[in-house]
Amino acid sequence: MSEVPATDKSPSQPKPRKFQAIKGVRDLLPAETPLWNHVEHTAHDVFGTFGFAEIRVPIIEPTELFARSVGLETDIVSKEMYSFELQAFQEIRHFVGKIMSSQSDPLRFTGWLHGLVGALRSAWRSGRIEHSEVNRQTVKLLEEIYDWLYQKIADDKVLRTAIVNPEIQAHITDAVSIAMRLEISPDTAVLRPEATASVCRAYIEHNMQQLPQPVKLHYSGPMFRRERPQKGRYRQFYQIGAEVLGGKDAPGIDAEVIEMVMAFFDKLELRDVQLDINSIGCRECRPKYVELLRAALVKVKDQLGPDSQRRIETNPLRVLDSKVENEQAIIATLPRMAAHLCPACAEHFAEVKRQLELRGVIYKENWRLVRGLDYYMRTTFEITAKGLGSQNAVCGGGRYDGLVELLGGPPTKGIGFAIGEDRLILSLQESGKMLPPQGRDVYIAWMGEKAFATALRAARDLRAAGFGVELPPTEQKFGKALAQADKLGARYALILGEDEVTSGDWTLKTLADGSQTKYSESNLLDHLRKNITSSL
Ligand code: AMP
Numbered sequence: 022m023s024e025v026p027a028t029d030k031s032p033s034q035p036k037p038r039k040f041q042a043i044k045g046v047r048d049l050l051p052a053e054t055p056l057w058n059h060v061e062h063t064a065h066d067v068f069g070t071f072g073f074a075e076i077r078v079p080i081i082e083p084t085e086l087f088a089r090s091v092g093l094e095t096d097i098v099s100k101e102m103y104s105f106e107l108q109a110f111q112e113i114r115h116f117v118g119k120i121m122s123s124q125s126d127p128l129r130f131t132g133w134l135h136g137l138v139g140a141l142r143s144a145w146r147s148g149r150i151e152h153s154e155v156n157r158q159t160v161k162l163l164e165e166i167y168d169w170l171y172q173k174i175a176d177d178k179v180l181r182t183a184i185v186n187p188e189i190q191a192h193i194t195d196a197v198s199i200a201m202r203l204e205i206s207p208d209t210a211v212l213r214p215e216a217t218a219s220v221c222r223a224y225i226e227h228n229m230q231q232l233p234q235p236v237k238l239h240y241s242g243p244m245f246r247r248e249r250p251q252k253g254r255y256r257q258f259y260q261i262g263a264e265v266l267g268g269k270d271a272p273g274i275d276a277e278v279i280e281m282v283m284a285f286f287d288k289l290e291l292r293d294v295q296l297d298i299n300s301i302g303c304r305e306c307r308p309k310y311v312e313l314l315r316a317a318l319v320k321v322k323d324q325l326g327p328d329s330q331r332r333i334e335t336n337p338l339r340v341l342d343s344k345v346e347n348e349q350a351i352i353a354t355l356p357r358m359a360a361h362l363c364p365a366c367a368e369h370f371a372e373v374k375r376q377l378e379l380r381g382v383i384y385k386e387n388w389r390l391v392r393g394l395d396y397y398m399r400t401t402f403e404i405t406a407k408g409l410g411s412q413n414a415v416c417g418g419g420r421y422d423g424l425v426e427l428l429g430g431p432p433t434k435g436i437g438f439a440i441g442e443d444r445l446i447l448s449l450q451e452s453g454k455m456l457p458p459q460g461r462d463v464y465i466a467w468m469g470e471k472a473f474a475t476a477l478r479a480a481r482d483l484r485a486a487g488f489g490v491e492l493p494p495t496e497q498k499f500g501k502a503l504a505q506a507d508k509l510g511a512r513y514a515l516i517l518g519e520d521e522v523t524s525g526d527w528t529l530k531t532l533a534d535g536s537q538t539k540y541s542e543s544n545l546l547d548h549l550r551k552n553i554t555s556s557l
Contacts, residue, residue, distance in 0.1 A: 043256075044250060044256070045247075045248070045250035045255050045256030045257070046255065046256055046257040047255065047257075051458045051459075052458060053446070054458070055456035055457065055458055055459065056446055056449065056450070056454065056455065056456050057442070057446060059289075059456055060261070060289060060442060060445060060446060060449075061241055061261065061442075063285065063288055063289055064239065064241065064261045064285055064440075065239075066288075067281065067284055067285045067288055068239040068263055068281065068285070071237070071277065071281045071284075072237050073237040073238060073239040073263050073281075074237065074238060074239070075238070075239055075240065076220060076223060076238040076239070076240050077240065077242070078213075078216055078219035078220060078222075078223055078240060078242075079213075079219070080212055080213055080242070080243065080245075081210045081211070081212060081213070082210065082211060082213050082218070082219055082222070083209075083210055083211075084102070084104055084209040084210060084211045086218050086219070086222055086428070087102065087211060087213070087214060087215075087218055089218075089427060089428060090217070090218035090221070090396065090424060090427060090428060091214065091215065091218065097214045097215070097246060098214075100247065101214060101246040101247045101248055102211045102212070102214055102245075102246070102247070103211060103212040103245050103247060104209045104210065104211040104212075105209065105210060105211075106208065106209050107149070107208045107209060107210055109140070109143070109144045109147070109149040109150075109208055110144075110149070110205065110208035110209075112140045112144075113137070113140050113141060113144060113150070113203075113205060116133055116134075116136045116137035116140055117137060117200055117203075119133035119136070119137075120133045120134055120137060120196065120197060120200060121197060124193050124194070124197060127170065127173075127174065127186075127189050127190075127193065128174060130170070130193055130196075131167065131170045131171060131174050134163065134166070134167045134170065134196060135167060135171075137163065137200065138160070138163050138164050138167050141160045141163070141203075142160065144205075145160060149208055150203070150204075150205050151204050151205070153204050155202055155203075155204050156203060156204050156205075159199055159200070159202050159203050162195075162199045163196060163199055163200060166192050166195060166196045166199070167196075169192060170189065170192055170193075170196075173186075173189060211245075212245035213244055213245065214244055214245060214246045215244055215260070215439060216240050216242070216244065216260060216262055216439070217262070217264060217421070217424070217437055217439070218424075218428065220238055220240065220264045220266070220437075221264070221266065221424050221425050221428050221430070221435065222428060224236060224266050224267075224425060224430065224433070225425060225428060225429060225430035229266065229267070230267055230430070230431055230433065232267075234266075234267035234268035235265045235266055235267040235268030235269075235274065235434070236265070236266045236267050237263070237264075237265050238263065238264050238266070239261070239262065239263040239264075240260075240261070240262055240263070241259065241260065241261040241262070241442065242259065242260070243257050243258070243259050244257075244258055244259070244260050245257055246258075251412065252409075252410055252412065252447075253409050253410065253412030253413075253441075253443065253444045253447055254412050255443060258441060258442070258443045259441075259442035259443055260439045260440060260441060260442060261439075261440045261442050261445075262437060262438055262439035262440060263278065263281070263437055263438060264435060264436070264437035265278060265434075265435065265436050265437065266425065266433055266434070266435050267433050267434060267435075268434060269434060270369070270399070270420065270422060270434040270436075272369050272370075272372035272373040272375075272376055272400075273372075273376055274434075274436060275373045275376075275399075275400040275420060275436055276373050276376035276377050276379075276380060276382070277376075277380075278418070278436055278437070278438065279296065279298070279377060279382060279384075279402055279418075280377070280380045280382050282404065282416055282418070282438055282440065283296065283382050283404075285440075286404070286406075286415075286445075289445070289449060289454075290449075290452075290454070291406050291407075291415075291445065291448060291449060291452075292406065292407045292408075292448070292452045293406060293407035294404060294405070294406050294407075294415075295385060295404065295405045295406075296382065296383065296384045296385065296402060296403075296404050297384070297385050297386075297387035297390050297402060297403045297404075297405070298373070298374070298377075298384045298385070298386060298387065298390070298400065298401070298402045299358070299359075299386065299387055299388060299389075299390040299391070299400075299401050299402070300358065300359070300362060300366055300367075300369070300370035300373075300399050300400055300401070301338070301358055301391055301392065301397060301398060301399065301401055301419075302358055302361070302362050302363065302366045302398065302399065303363065303365070303366050303398045303399060303422075304398065304423070305363050305365075305366075306361060306362055306363035306366055307358075307398070309361065310356070310358050310361040311337055311338060313356050313361065314337045314338070314340075314355060314356055315333060315337045317355050317356055318333045318337055318340060318355070319333060321351050321354075324347075324348075324351050325340070325348055325351065326343075326345050326347075326348060328343070328345070329343050329345065329348060338391040339391065340352065340355075341355070341388075341389040341390075341391050342389070342391060344411075352389070357388045358388060359386075359388055366399055369399055369400075370399065370400070373400055374386075384402075387403075390402070390403055392417070392419050396421045396423050396424040396427060397419045397420065397421050398419075398420055398421065398422055398423065399419075399420045399422075400419055400420045400436065401418070401419035401420075402416075402417075402418050402419065402438070403416065403417050403418075404416040404417075404440075406444070406445070406448040407448055407451065407452060408447065408448050408451030408452060409444055409447060409448055409451075412444060413444075414441070414444070415440055415441055415444045415445050415448060416438055416439065416440040416441070417438065417439060418436070418437055418438025418439065419436065419437075419438075420434075420435065420436040421435045421436065421437070422434045422435055459489060460489060460509075460510050460511065460512070461489045461490065461491040461506075461509050461510065461511040461512075462483075462488040462489045462490065462511065462512050462513065462549070462553050463483055463488055463489070463490050463491070463511060463512070463513045463514070463515050463549070464490075464491045464493075464502070464505070464506030464509065464511035464513070464514045464515070465479060465480055465490065465491065465492045465493070465514075465515045465517060466493075466497065466499055466502035466503060466506065466514050466515065466516050466517070467492075467493070467496065467502075467517040467518070468496055468497075468498070468499065468517070468518045468519070469496070469518060469519050469522075471519060471522050472517040472518055472519060472521070472522050473496070475517055475521075475522050476492060476517050477492070479515060479517065479527075479542075480492040482546065483546070483549070486546060486549075486550065488549060488553065491506070491509060491511060493505070499516065499518070502514070503530070503532075506532060507532055511532060512531070512532060512533070512553070513529055513530065513531060513532065513549070514529075514530040514532060515527060515528070515529055515530075515545075516528040516529075516530060516537075525541060525542065526539040526540070526541060527539065527540055527541070527542060527545055529545060529548070529549075
């Protein structure tokens with residue numbers, strides 16, 4: 022490489038910053054994406070065989086959706102969501118700030134009030150501010166004051182004396198105090214931390230309860246949580262999930278959903294998969310059990326760490342989740358949900374287990390498996406896999422019969438799961454599963470203008486037949502072309518020079534052993550079809 026001339030170096034221009042992906046997010050490079058695609062296609066196929074259809078929900082959702090479903094007191098909602106204000110609210114806040122700071126300048130004040138009234142009208146129309154009586158009155162009064170000020174200010178004479186005009190000042194003061202009455206809560210959106218709530222929102226929004234029930238949906242895509250990054254835990258991570266909404270809460274549905282996840286993992290040849298299941302009861306029996314558990318925990322409070330101590334009050338079930346070493350022996354002595362299920366829940370759980378056995382699904386009962394969120398009930402399950410260290414859960418799921426109602430829909434049964442795709446892939450990679458990146462089947466080594474026209478035709482026909490083709494855009498010496506074909510891992514080099522074009526006999530070189538054979542144009546395609554597809 023030649024040296025950069027000294028005159029091109031400008032000492033005053035700093036080297037542009039080299040960017041890196043932000044903390045906790047990452048690129049998935051071509052060496053990995055074939056496995057990701059394979060996993061996603063397999064999910065599509067397997068879930069399809071169980072009658073699940075794909076849904077794609079937005080990545081941005083109203084904050085309130087998760088505050089209400091996942092719960093305000095959970096880590097996810099209280100500290101891990103990426104949220105931002107929506108424009109309508111920003112605009113109103115901007116104008117309110119402006120009228121506050123321009124009270125001593127009636128002309129500017131009236132201008133900003135005009136802006137505020139406009140923003141409020143449009144926010145009202147689009148439903149972005151609450152349609153309360155107070156807001157209705159407030160908007161109306163502000164409009165009236167604006168009209169009044171505008172009339173006064175249109176009159177030049179008044180404008181000159183406006184600063185000292187007590188009537189105008191009184192209207193300005195009124196407008197400010199009226200504006201303060203607006204009932205607007207910050208209108209924010211978040212990057213979704215999970216997709217169950219979104220799927221339920223979509224079910225309600227599109228009246229899916231009118232479709233034949235239950236509605237079976239699957240999804241995949243990125244989720245966002247501001248967690249502390251580590252192996253298997255990212256801030257942008259990917260989930261593949263499914264939900265069954267509506268219809269009955271028959272145990273056969275729970276068992277089939279679990280069977281489906283296991284069939285998916287089986288198809289992927291995921292190793293050392295362990296399925297844990299539990300029942301956490303319903304709105305009838307769980308609260309009684311939670312009180313019993315709380316009472317038992319209070320008695321051993323001193324022997325627990327600070328997190329568990331806090332959870333005795335906030336969410337005693339979560340104490341059962343604890344991984345703290347010296348709490349394990351104490352937790353083992355706590356009362357268990359299974360002994361306190363109401364008859365309906367006990368029967369439901371027994372039937373789920375019987376059906377899993379009928380379907381040949383191996384499970385382990387784990388009484389400590391709880392989902393921390395209020396809307397979960399009855400069946401919960403978790404699946405762990407090999408090679409993931411402390412973050413070894415690849416799938417979490419459960420029944421959530423109350424959720425759709427909580428989000429403003431009709432009473433609806435629901436069950437679903439979410440698979441952590443990043444972890445699933447990690448586990449597959451740990452057990453040696455790699456898929457080669459989409460390689461080139463044929464590298465076309467051409468020389469000469471006449472050969473280029475033939476090369477273009479060959480590339481088009483080979484691509485149309487589904488082969489991966491690399492066609493160098495500029496002429497290369499054959500030696501260089503073959504070296505490049507080798508580097509790219511191409512399987513064949515198609516050599517097209519003047520001779521080949523004139524004779525119609527094309528030379529195909531197998532790069533692995535260096536052998537060369539001549540083919541006519543039509544025979545070549547047949548040969549490649551046979552050889553490439555048979556070795557896939
Ligand atoms: P959850 O939605 O919390 O029930 O999680 C379901 C699954 O998503 C877990 O079992 C993990 O496999 C995966 N998961 C959750 N959070 C993360 C994260 N921050 N990074 C990677 N995977 C995650």
